[in-house]
Amino acid sequence: MTLNADSKYPSRRTYVLKVRSDAKPDTLAGRLENVVTGQQQEFTSGQELIEWITCDLGLSGIERSREAKRK
Numbered sequence: 001m002t003l004n005a006d007s008k009y010p011s012r013r014t015y016v017l018k019v020r021s022d023a024k025p026d027t028l029a030g031r032l033e034n035v036v037t038g039q040q041q042e043f044t045s046g047q048e049l050i051e052w053i054t055c056d057l058g059l060s061g062i063e064r065s066r067e068a069k070r071k
Contacts, residue, residue, distance in 0.1 A: 012036050013057065017049075 012034075019030040032052060033040045039056070043049040 015053070 014035040016033045016035060017030065018033075019028070023029045027044075028046045028049065029042075029044045030049075031040055031042045032049060034056060041052045043052060
């Protein structure tokens, strides 16, 4: 049996989501932190939350490309 070295859930994509105490379904607000990089971003809507995750995932793709070029 061969194990796949690429994790289905890589640590680089691990986040802590903190939702503000006054947040409601129609006014989602809080802070998201990437556990590996420590980068934090506050958001004031569900759309902002999704945009930040999308941007962060794009950055992780760029980092993988750089690593592949170094090898």
